[in-house]
Amino acid sequence: MSVMAFDRPRVLSGIQPTAGSFHLGNYLGAVRQWVALQESHDAFYMVVDLHAITVPQDPAELRDNTRLAVAQLLAAGLDPDRCTLFVQSHVPEHAQLGWVMNCLTGFGEASRMTQFKDKSAKQGADRATVGLFTYPILQVADILLYQANAVPVGEDQRQHIELTRDLAERFNGRFGETFTIPAPYIVKETAKIYDLQDPTAKMSKSAPSPKGLVNLLDEPKVSAKKIKSAVTDTDTVIRFDEKEKPGVSNLLTIYATLTGTAVPELEHRYEGKGYGALKTDLAEVFVEWVTPFRERTQEYLGDQETLDSILAKGAEKARAVAAETLAKTYERMGLLPAKH
Ligand code: ATP
Ligand code: LTN
Numbered sequence: 001m002s003v004m005a006f007d008r009p010r011v012l013s014g015i016q017p018t019a020g021s022f023h024l025g026n027y028l029g030a031v032r033q034w035v036a037l038q039e040s041h042d043a044f045y046m047v048v049d050l051h052a053i054t055v056p057q058d059p060a061e062l063r064d065n066t067r068l069a070v071a072q073l074l075a076a077g078l079d080p081d082r083c084t085l086f087v088q089s090h091v092p093e094h095a096q097l098g099w100v101m102n103c104l105t106g107f108g109e110a111s112r113m114t115q116f117k118d119k120s121a122k123q124g125a126d127r128a129t130v131g132l133f134t135y136p137i138l139q140v141a142d143i144l145l146y147q148a149n150a151v152p153v154g155e156d157q158r159q160h161i162e163l164t165r166d167l168a169e170r171f172n173g174r175f176g177e178t179f180t181i182p183a184p185y186i187v188k189e190t191a192k193i194y195d196l197q198d199p200t201a202k203m204s205k206s207a208p209s210p211k212g213l214v215n216l217l218d219e220p221k222v223s224a225k226k227i228k229s230a231v232t233d234t235d236t237v238i239r240f241d242e243k244e245k246p247g248v249s250n251l252l253t254i255y256a257t258l259t260g261t262a263v264p265e266l267e268h269r270y271e272g273k274g275y276g277a278l279k280t281d282l283a284e285v286f287v288e289w290v291t292p293f294r295e296r297t298q299e300y301l302g303d304q305e306t307l308d309s310i311l312a313k314g315a316e317k318a319r320a321v322a323a324e325t326l327a328k329t330y331e332r333m334g335l336l337p338a339k340h
């Protein structure tokens with residue numbers, strides 16, 4: 001770790017290896033910010049496999065998807081020399097602090113987490129596991145272990161960051177200053193990317209239909225077609241207006257972010273042109289952006305030795321920080337230190 005790292009504010013975030021491919025919402029809402037923040041922050045990023053197993057996973061697929069997630073993060077621009085990149089289960093302190101945080105959370109408090117309500121409803125409530133119920137509490141432990149100042153995520157994660165702040169304050173109040181209180185880092189423009197077929201719903205891997213979901217690793221032609229068939233409205237004016245024109249606004253957000261062009265500039269450029277022109281051009285922009293991304297992902301995936309060594313180094317750096325926080329936490333709570 002560079003000496004600089006100690007002067008920089010710290011960020012931490014995680015992504016689940018639950019689908020093979022990241023989607024455009026994951027990238028624009030979260031991963032893109034991770035890449036930018038490694039330049040200015042002491043950054044910790046992980047693939048949260050322990051979160052993934054809160055719903056059933058096939059073992060071979062989980063292993064493959066974990067490597068694939070790491071390869072995509074590298075392809076997106078994470079640099080293991082600039083950030084600490086690791087797999088959650090390689091750092092046992094996550095599960096250990098997770099238990100402590102479970103013991104600090106009220107049952108009612110956990111029951112109010114909306115993501116659990118959504119996800120358990122999707123599965124059929126009687127099939128949801130206790131792990132899915134305590135999922136946000138493991139996330140609390142993830143964040144507090146690293147004394148993170150900020151957590152770059154999409155809008156859907158805001159409630160979990162609030163819970164993290166509440167539990168950190170509760171612990172500090174009861175046992176003395178131990179944890180940094182983290183702030184959500186949510187970029188307004190891209191906080192919620194919408195489904196291309198239902199622009200009022202979040203783009204999600206578990207959408208009822210795959211037609212509005214843009215997966216980064218899909219054949220670019222398939223994604224281009226989805227973009228060209230995006231739902232807009234019966235008007236023809238290209239204007240950013242989330243209430244009246246959610247479909248067009250979503251396309252403008254994606255276009256603006258992928259090209260670094262301001263939305264008003266795009267509105268101006270497409271004045272008098274129809275939705276067709278906007279969609280065709282955006283499809284092209286996306287294909288141009290995603291083609292090298294897919295190639296880089298395949299390259300990283302093809303070199304497992306390098307991948308494993310990046311993860312080994314990452315886990316070692318992460319453990320050094322996590323172990324210190326866990327030891328302090330145990331000590332503060334009165335857990336008897338083991339003598340070696
Ligand atoms: P999904 O909804 O696809 O199941 P998820 O939120 O359950 O995704 P992850 O895949 O681990 O879980 O999400 C990784 C990151 O991507 C999180 O920070 C999340 O907020 C962000 N994210 C997911 N979907 C979107 C979206 N549509 N717009 C913006 N950010 C998103
Ligand atoms: N719940 C998050 C993934 C996640 C996370 C974290 C994000 C697990 N641990 C810690 C930020 C910080 C999600 O994206 N669904």
